[in-house]
Amino acid sequence: MPREGSPWRGLGTVILKELSDHLTSARMRVLEWLVVLTALAALYGAIQSVRDTTAQDPFLFLRLFTTAHQPLPSFVAFLSFLVPLMAIGLGFDAVNGEHSRRTLSRILSQPIYRDALLFGKFIAALATLAISLICLWLLVIGLGLFLLGVPPGGEEMLRSLVFLGVTIVYAGVWLALAMLFSTVFRSAATAALVSLGVWLFLTIIWPPLAQGIAQALFAHSDEATMLIGGQVLARLSPSTLFGEVVLAILHPATRSLGPVYLDQLQGAVMGAPLPFGESLLLAWPQIVGMIAAAILLFVAGYVAFQRQEVRA
Amino acid sequence: MTDIILAADGLTKRYGDVTVVDHVSFDVGRGEIFGLLGPNGAGKTTTILMLLGLSDITSGTARVLGHDPAREPLTVKRYVGYMPDEVGFYDNLTGIDNLSYTARLIGIPSAERGKRITDALARVGLSEAGGKKVGAYSRGMRQRLGLAEIVMKDARIAILDEPTNGLDPQASIELLELIKSFKQAGISVLLSSHLLDRVQSVCDRVALFNNGKIALMGTIAQLGRQVLGGGYAVDVECQGGARLADRFAAIPGVRKVTEGANGRFHLLCERDVRPDAAREAVAAGGQLTRLELDRAGLESIYTHYFQSGEAKREVAHAA
Numbered sequence: 176m177p178r179e180g181s182p183w184r185g186l187g188t189v190i191l192k193e194l195s196d197h198l199t200s201a202r203m204r205v206l207e208w209l210v211v212l213t214a215l216a217a218l219y220g221a222i223q224s225v226r227d228t229t230a231q232d233p234f235l236f237l238r239l240f241t242t243a244h245q246p247l248p249s250f251v252a253f254l255s256f257l258v259p260l261m262a263i264g265l266g267f268d269a270v271n272g273e274h275s276r277r278t279l280s281r282i283l284s285q286p287i288y289r290d291a292l293l294f295g296k297f298i299a300a301l302a303t304l305a306i307s308l309i310c311l312w313l314l315v316i317g318l319g320l321f322l323l324g325v326p327p328g329g330e331e332m333l334r335s336l337v338f339l340g341v342t343i344v345y346a347g348v349w350l351a352l353a354m355l356f357s358t359v360f361r362s363a364a365t366a367a368l369v370s371l372g373v374w375l376f377l378t379i380i381w382p383p384l385a386q387g388i389a390q391a392l393f394a395h396s397d398e399a400t401m402l403i404g405g406q407v408l409a410r411l412s413p414s415t416l417f418g419e420v421v422l423a424i425l426h427p428a429t430r431s432l433g434p435v436y437l438d439q440l441q442g443a444v445m446g447a448p449l450p451f452g453e454s455l456l457l458a459w460p461q462i463v464g465m466i467a468a469a470i471l472l473f474v475a476g477y478v479a480f481q482r483q484e485v486r487a
Numbered sequence: 488m489t490d491i492i493l494a495a496d497g498l499t500k501r502y503g504d505v506t507v508v509d510h511v512s513f514d515v516g517r518g519e520i521f522g523l524l525g526p527n528g529a530g531k532t533t534t535i536l537m538l539l540g541l542s543d544i545t546s547g548t549a550r551v552l553g554h555d556p557a558r559e560p561l562t563v564k565r566y567v568g569y570m571p572d573e574v575g576f577y578d579n580l581t582g583i584d585n586l587s588y589t590a591r592l593i594g595i596p597s598a599e600r601g602k603r604i605t606d607a608l609a610r611v612g613l614s615e616a617g618g619k620k621v622g623a624y625s626r627g628m629r630q631r632l633g634l635a636e637i638v639m640k641d642a643r644i645a646i647l648d649e650p651t652n653g654l655d656p657q658a659s660i661e662l663l664e665l666i667k668s669f670k671q672a673g674i675s676v677l678l679s680s681h682l683l684d685r686v687q688s689v690c691d692r693v694a695l696f697n698n699g700k701i702a703l704m705g706t707i708a709q710l711g712r713q714v715l716g717g718g719y720a721v722d723v724e725c726q727g728g729a730r731l732a733d734r735f736a737a738i739p740g741v742r743k744v745t746e747g748a749n750g751r752f753h754l755l756c757e758r759d760v761r762p763d764a765a766r767e768a769v770a771a772g773g774q775l776t777r778l779e780l781d782r783a784g785l786e787s788i789y790t791h792y793f794q795s796g797e798a799k800r801e802v803a804h805a806a
Binding site: 178179180184185188189192196199200276277278280281282283284285286287288484485486 | 532533536539541542558559560561562564565567568569570571573574575576577578579588589591592593594633636
């Protein structure tokens with residue numbers, strides 16, 4: 176059945192309204208401070224370590240992101256933990272919040288389609304996350320310049336920019352998940368709990384569990400099959416994908432994200448960095464996988480929202 | 488009321504095996520106030536959502552201003568103003584900001600927006616509260632803001648779901664006055680309610696919903712004749728007096744006499760029989776303490792219809 180008019184009617188209005196809601200909300204302010212403070216702590220630790228040890232490192236700036244200084248984890252580790260939290264925080268009440276405020280049927284009785292409302296909410300939340308992450312990124316680069324006194328090289332900038340983009344995509348995956356649950360569950364508290372539960376499961380429990388499952392499944396195969404099988408299963412989690420991308424992009428010496436046979440190492444100069452293009456190529460499947468996951472989750476939420484009854 | 492601007496024909500909604508709205512047909516003319524009345528869960532809101540294109544129609548057709556809400560929802564929603572039951576606004580925004588958001592969704596040009604919002608707020612008496620956050624609004628103010636939205640939208644049809652629900656008597660009278668002013672402006676109004684006595688004062692015609700079907704439809708006078716078997720009901724209280732019930736029943740024009748406790752009688756009749764009833768009561772030697780004409784109100788039609796099985800048979804006779 177063809178519909179009249181464009182599904183994007185009113186999209187810009189929804190985006191602007193949601194964006195201003197997010198940027199002025201107390202929730203966003205708390206999340207921002209949480210991220211900034213923890214990231215600064217990690218950065219400070221990293222700078223301490225970097226100054227002590229690797230004065231000759233060609234990728235000094237990337238070390239800012241990845242170096243951990245006991246007892247603090249690295250900046251990247253912090254981010255991979257906090258970005259999902261922020262995304263879930265912005266998305267868990269996207270649709271059910273409109274239900275409980277009783278605004279949904281009133282807004283949908285205006286001449287717009289549901290598409291505009293859901294997509295507008297997604298774009299606005301993603302833009303909010305992107306703004307925070309870009310600020311954070313600039314903060315890190317600026318502090319790095321200031322405290323290390325060394326300008327970053329072109330390739331370092333390129334790699335850290337890719338890292339920024341990938342982090343935004345990663346945030347999009349969790350945002351789409353949270354919005355899916357906000358559509359499926361009528362109570363915001365349930366949606367938040369389920370989102371957080373799925374996140375904890377996929378981030379903390381799934382990677383070791385995947386190894387266990389692979390060991391059980393491929394008990395009679397050779398070791399390589401078991402390793403690869405475990406890796407394939409673990410990669411179902413966006414956290415694993417993000418971790419691998421970070422490894423490939425921010426550690427230029429990474430040559431492979433899977434097991435390597437001895438004969439493949441022939442002629443390799445161990446510890447030598449890969450060119451930027453090769454590193455990107457290495458991480459490309461993971462990046463595409465994350466984008467696909469975000470799209471799939473959003474589509475699932477979209478379908479659920481389209482089929483949902485407006486009334487409670 | 489010659490041209491019909493909203494029509495439902497055999498409108499049906501099923502969820503699996505459950506039929507929520509069952510072959511509902513009615514129409515609303517230009518400038519008419521039409522009431523959908525009935526108990527909660529009778530299918531009123533679902534009918535409204537189908538007319539707005541917000542809920543799929545299982546079978547039957549709906550036409551709003553000549554458009555099909557399922558195929559042309561944008562056109563329909565442009566000309567129909569809807570105020571849902573317990574209408575909600577964004578509490579963190581002011582009344583003006585809330586309306587401004589809706590105005591942008593509607594596509595009102597920015598040059599006109601300010602004036603139309605101010606005018607709409609003035610019309611519903613919220614000029615001063617417009618700059619306050621909606622979180623501080625009372626229930627009645629929210630309802631009025633909902634009406635302001637419809638005014639601002641310049642809607643041809645206003646669909647109001649339970650507009651007086653949860654309001655104190657004063658606030659609901661004010662709200663009903665506003666709704667009446669819609670009619671004067673040529674806007675048709677479709678309103679649903681389970682609060683009958685308040686609604687009957689504004690409705691031109693009503694449809695009584697029961698279990699997803701329209702049980703009765705027409706003007707209140709028509710319904711009164713149909714259900715109560717007469718247009719009038721007279722309450723009599725009389726102490727003493729012999730065989731009063733028989734005497735009352737013998738008065739020409741009385742259809743039915745119900746005897747209550749303590750000498751109370753309820754007469755259903757085709758005309759105002761108060762003088763005759765008084766004469767009979769006195770002639771029987773009774774002390775007449777109360778004599779009151781109860782013009783067939785929706786409340787009595789409604790209670791009579793839904794609560795007594797007898798009424799249904801009477802309607803069958805009347806029809």
